Amino acid sequence: GENVxxxxxxxxxxxxxxxxxxxAYSNSASDYFIWYKQESGKGxxxxxxxxxxxxxxxxxxxxxxxxxxxxxxxLQIAATQPGDSAVYxxxxxxxxxxxxxGAGTRLFVKA
Amino acid sequence: xxxVTQTPKFQVLxxxxxxxxxxxxxxxxxxMYWYRQDPGMGLRLIYYSASEGTTDKGEVPNGYNVSRLxxxxxxxxxxxAAPSQTSVYFCASSEAGVSYEQYFGxxxxxxxx
Numbered sequence: 001g002e003n004v005x006x007x008x009x010x011x012x013x014x015x016x017x018x019x020x021x022x023x024a025y026s027n028s029a030s031d032y033f034i035w036y037k038q039e040s041g042k043g044x045x046x047x048x049x050x051x052x053x054x055x056x057x058x059x060x061x062x063x064x065x066x067x068x069x070x071x072x073x074x075l076q077i078a079a080t081q082p083g084d085s086a087v088y089x090x091x092x093x094x095x096x097x098x099x100x101x102g103a104g105t106r107l108f109v110k111a
Numbered sequence: 112x113x114x115v116t117q118t119p120k121f122q123v124l125x126x127x128x129x130x131x132x133x134x135x136x137x138x139x140x141x142x143m144y145w146y147r148q149d150p151g152m153g154l155r156l157i158y159y160s161a162s163e164g165t166t167d168k169g170e171v172p173n174g175y176n177v178s179r180l181x182x183x184x185x186x187x188x189x190x191x192a193a194p195s196q197t198s199v200y201f202c203a204s205s206e207a208g209v210s211y212e213q214y215f216g217x218x219x220x221x222x223x224x
């Protein structure tokens with residue numbers, strides 16, 4: 001992920017709308033991609049993952065899309081709720097113990 | 112189950128002081144990790160322990176040492192703290208090989224003056 005310093009990319013959505021958070025990854029050899037959610041003052045929390053042999057995976061209210069051609073990953077959150085407000089990190093792994101985290105995107109949900 | 116616990120929650124050190132951050136997990140996970148998180152950045156891996164009895168360097172190991180005391184506990188030591196080590200430190204665990212899902216502790220906020 002790219003180091004964006006102190007200013008995280010920010011996404012602001014209306015409650016009830018769908019959110020799309022995007023991520024560009026760097027390593028073509030990455031085999032495994034993960035999305036984490038981090039609420040203020042807490043540790044990251046696993047949301048969903050996807051293997052490189054898939055292009056879409058759905059969970060509860062969330063969908064992850066993987067485009068290996070352009071090395072792009074996205075997280076879609078359906079019917080966004082105030083409790084979804086957090087920083088969202090994408091992460092990549094080449095199959096070992098080292099997971100590389102992106103800088104994160106801050107999601108604001110407006111009531 | 113408490114999951115992953117970390118102590119202390121906050122710590123202020125003077126340059127040159129030493130301290131150990133403690134981490135424990137009660138999920139019977141094989142693998143444990145230490146990360147640091149700086150403002151506006153993602154997490155960077157300091158050290159990890161794939162299984163009890165093994166430790167390996169991550170992306171930013173300089174200035175740190177670790178000990179995998181047993182399957183439950185993984186500690187991080189700063190021998191001579193520097194202002195550049197001011198950060199939030201997270202411990203995590205996973206059942207690697209089954210899932211890459213990592214479970215994180217609540218973090219330790221460390222300030223070095």
